[in-house]
Amino acid sequence: MKLESSKENLINGISIVQKAVSSKSTLPVLEGILLEADEKLKLTGNDLEIGIECYVEADITEPGSIVLNSRIFGDIIRRMPDSEVYIELKENQTVIIDCENSHFEIKGLSAEGFPALPEIETQDSLSLSQKLVKEMIRQTIFAVSMDENRPILTGSLIECMDEFLTFVSIDGFRLALRKNRVENELSDLRVVVPGKTLNEISKILQPVDEEVKIYNGSSQIMFDLGNCRIVSRLLEGDYLNYGSIIPEEYQTRVKVNTRQLLSSIERASLIITVEERRYPVRFSMADDKMIITSSTDMGAVKEELQVEMEGKELEISFNPRYFADALKVIEEEVIDVYFTTNVGPCTIRPVEKGDFAYMILPVRR
Amino acid sequence: MKLESSKENLINGISIVQKAVSSKSTLPVLEGILLEADEKLKLTGNDLEIGIECYVEADITEPGSIVLNSRIFGDIIRRMPDSEVYIELKENQTVIIDCENSHFEIKGLSAEGFPALPEIETQDSLSLSQKLVKEMIRQTIFAVSMDENRPILTGSLIECMDEFLTFVSIDGFRLALRKNRVENELSDLRVVVPGKTLNEISKILQPVDEEVKIYNGSSQIMFDLGNCRIVSRLLEGDYLNYGSIIPEEYQTRVKVNTRQLLSSIERASLIITVEERRYPVRFSMADDKMIITSSTDMGAVKEELQVEMEGKELEISFNPRYFADALKVIEEEVIDVYFTTNVGPCTIRPVEKGDFAYMILPVRR
Numbered sequence: 225m226k227l228e229s230s231k232e233n234l235i236n237g238i239s240i241v242q243k244a245v246s247s248k249s250t251l252p253v254l255e256g257i258l259l260e261a262d263e264k265l266k267l268t269g270n271d272l273e274i275g276i277e278c279y280v281e282a283d284i285t286e287p288g289s290i291v292l293n294s295r296i297f298g299d300i301i302r303r304m305p306d307s308e309v310y311i312e313l314k315e316n317q318t319v320i321i322d323c324e325n326s327h328f329e330i331k332g333l334s335a336e337g338f339p340a341l342p343e344i345e346t347q348d349s350l351s352l353s354q355k356l357v358k359e360m361i362r363q364t365i366f367a368v369s370m371d372e373n374r375p376i377l378t379g380s381l382i383e384c385m386d387e388f389l390t391f392v393s394i395d396g397f398r399l400a401l402r403k404n405r406v407e408n409e410l411s412d413l414r415v416v417v418p419g420k421t422l423n424e425i426s427k428i429l430q431p432v433d434e435e436v437k438i439y440n441g442s443s444q445i446m447f448d449l450g451n452c453r454i455v456s457r458l459l460e461g462d463y464l465n466y467g468s469i470i471p472e473e474y475q476t477r478v479k480v481n482t483r484q485l486l487s488s489i490e491r492a493s494l495i496i497t498v499e500e501r502r503y504p505v506r507f508s509m510a511d512d513k514m515i516i517t518s519s520t521d522m523g524a525v526k527e528e529l530q531v532e533m534e535g536k537e538l539e540i541s542f543n544p545r546y547f548a549d550a551l552k553v554i555e556e557e558v559i560d561v562y563f564t565t566n567v568g569p570c571t572i573r574p575v576e577k578g579d580f581a582y583m584i585l586p587v588r589r
Numbered sequence: 590m591k592l593e594s595s596k597e598n599l600i601n602g603i604s605i606v607q608k609a610v611s612s613k614s615t616l617p618v619l620e621g622i623l624l625e626a627d628e629k630l631k632l633t634g635n636d637l638e639i640g641i642e643c644y645v646e647a648d649i650t651e652p653g654s655i656v657l658n659s660r661i662f663g664d665i666i667r668r669m670p671d672s673e674v675y676i677e678l679k680e681n682q683t684v685i686i687d688c689e690n691s692h693f694e695i696k697g698l699s700a701e702g703f704p705a706l707p708e709i710e711t712q713d714s715l716s717l718s719q720k721l722v723k724e725m726i727r728q729t730i731f732a733v734s735m736d737e738n739r740p741i742l743t744g745s746l747i748e749c750m751d752e753f754l755t756f757v758s759i760d761g762f763r764l765a766l767r768k769n770r771v772e773n774e775l776s777d778l779r780v781v782v783p784g785k786t787l788n789e790i791s792k793i794l795q796p797v798d799e800e801v802k803i804y805n806g807s808s809q810i811m812f813d814l815g816n817c818r819i820v821s822r823l824l825e826g827d828y829l830n831y832g833s834i835i836p837e838e839y840q841t842r843v844k845v846n847t848r849q850l851l852s853s854i855e856r857a858s859l860i861i862t863v864e865e866r867r868y869p870v871r872f873s874m875a876d877d878k879m880i881i882t883s884s885t886d887m888g889a890v891k892e893e894l895q896v897e898m899e900g901k902e903l904e905i906s907f908n909p910r911y912f913a914d915a916l917k918v919i920e921e922e923v924i925d926v927y928f929t930t931n932v933g934p935c936t937i938r939p940v941e942k943g944d945f946a947y948m949i950l951p952v953r954r
Contacts, residue, residue: 330888523695
């Protein structure tokens, strides 16, 4: 293997595939990046949960392949002068990396031991803008469960049917749903993608109109960005029937400014310190006013919000973090909050377009 | 106590005095900020190592004083709308904090239990620009010792004599010295200020021409920024006679570009991982070339620098971090490095102005 590439191109590729590299593994090869030089230079990272391959422009004079420790390889290239980098594989899996007056000799690992990315059939695909997918992940991932006892809930459901693409996360106390009308429909898409890998994918996706193609493998999903492909393992099992969880009836509806509600909830949370996290905040709705209160050993807070209200007066308590997490990702200036009873779920919905729903269970006192 | 002040003014004051507040103390009052409203509003933080008081513009309608938990008070004010904040002390040390539609009632602590800042005589003082003092701290503080067995070395020596102000840090393996000609001389200033408090002071000082006055108390030093005063405890004991440590003779002198040397040393350090930190980097000087090499289980690095050299050829090994720490704070584009022998100290000096010296001991192999 002999090639030359610019520091900048190498860094871009390394930064992307590093998101799929184990920082600590019992298998040293999983802490590495696979370099394959043929007609193009391909970099691959694969921690067996998520695999990423990325093509990097390079001038290849001799093909070959090798695995280099991801941290070392990345650090070396990042620290090099902004110039052309020469990479050559010598005997005994030693790799030369030269740039201007810097000369590195690094021990590599055989490419044979590196786990290949699973092959995904690339017939049916769903084409979306990167920015939309990035946004849909951001607006639902926070409600993914951290509880390993119900593994299926540690991922987000991605479903495509009836011309709608839907992302759903549920952690047992709350639900986050974001949907979007799509033109081309991938037949029968209903998969659960691990939250951890969705998080990495959302970092790679840019807030741009360029498209990402989604392919559905039998036990994998692939996101194809053109010169970069991300393959994620899927979670096995039946996901909850989210449609039946979200209440359709309500007793009280409140139209409120999103940022004002978030600020008030955050202030009411200030006196709930970490050790006392179980303290809830209380919402009281009456006379077009929403009063948010909290009270702990440290003191008391009272926040008053002007709202548009419909239905019964209500007093109800919530874990403030669940409300704040949802409000932080909502772009709409004004939202509707639908309450059932003071022990039943409440749902945040947009006032106009029906493209999201956040459901939160109250705290029973 | 009844007063009104803007969120912005309160935040500025709180952010400064918080640097002197214990985050965790067995005495709750040390985790607090003292508010004293008389003609002006004065905020004070004091962890007994460093004390800071700061005046905040406020409209005071009733004088009084109270101690509020620093974290809670800061968080509340930071989260308030950008508006006027009303603060009132009620019965039982309860404090009302109101802003627009937000209403807080927070339990305070009696001001009587708060430790007063020590009185410092304000006769002789040394006036310097904030930016100079900030710079002098930054350029010497990294060489302060972390070893509590020699407490005096955990601070920096601040000395003013012969029209020169000098900051010196020594940790047993290296020395950092920065001096500056000053016009007015504080008689007999020779004090050792704890590194921890210098670090906080440098954060409060701004890179501006506005002056800071330094006052010398018997066991304290005070930095007066006008509406903010910082009092630091001094370390007791005799500081090393740094003048006798820095070698005046040399066998090899190398004139080298500061950034290039730093980059080369940083790259040569990349293969020295945390667990293998004891590996040194090796400098070889001959024929107007400086070759920097390192070698570990991971591989080998060789960096070649073009230099201007005078004196004998030399091979010598260093802890790369000691060199990098010094090079990072040097503004000069080109420096002179003076070597004695391969087991003796080396000294970095400016090529022209004589206002700094960094001495580093080599690693004996």
